[in-house]
Amino acid sequence: MSTARRIVFLGIMIALALALHVAERALPLPVLPVPGVKLGLANIVTLTAIFILPLPEITLLVVGRTILATAFGGGLSSFLFSLTGGLFSMLVMYLLVHRASNWVSLPAISVVGAVFHNLGQLLVAALIVRTLGIFLYLPLLLLSAGLTGLAVGFTTLVLLRSLLKTKMVTIPEHLRPLLA
Structure with missing residues (x-):
């Protein structure tokens, strides 16, 4: 992919991730006992990018989406x-996709990414409130990470299979077993 094409592709990916983030914020979720639980729809774009782009560009995607999402409504804490959650999630999913693709499935990678997203956020919360008691939320967050991670993982699997069939993107041969 040429440099210009990569820049355009990255811009489109950031826009898609931002659109999913904004749409998710507009969804009326039922009142849950754990504050901050979200579906994580923007992670569909991040996980897709992990199959297509190099790590520096995926990092730009996560950082760019986060900056723009904050501009659309959020403060310093959000x-x-x-x-933190996005970078933790991205790094662990990247490592699993590129180093452990022979023994783990795409939905499982997504679940692990969701867990690490929550761990990153809990770490920030613990630093802000200066107590480890915040980790009492972890069991409920792990349950939500399992459910939302599976949904994001299966959605990403369908998306990547479709993109591969249409030849819109190139996915390295060694990563294709994850799409089987």
Whole structure:
């Protein structure tokens, strides 16, 4: 992919992730016992990018989406929560896709990414409130990470299979077993 095409593709990916983030915020979710539980729809774009783009560009995607999402409504604390969770999630999913693709499935990678997103956010919360008691939320967050991670993982799997069939993107051969 040429440099110009990569820049355009990255811009489109950031716009898609932002659109999913904004749409998700507009969804009326039922009142849950754990504050901050979200579906994580923008992670569909991040996980897709992990198959297509190099790590520096995926990092730009996560940082760019977080900055723009904060501009669309959020403060410093939401920026810190989103950025830390997003980077933790991205890094662990990237490592699993590129280093452990022979023994783990795409939905499982997404679940692990959701767990690490929550861990990153809890770490920021613990630093802000200066107590480890915040980790009492972890069991409920792990349950939500499992459910939302599976949904994001299966959605990403369908998307990547479709993109591969249409030849819109190139996915390296060694990563294709994850799409089987």
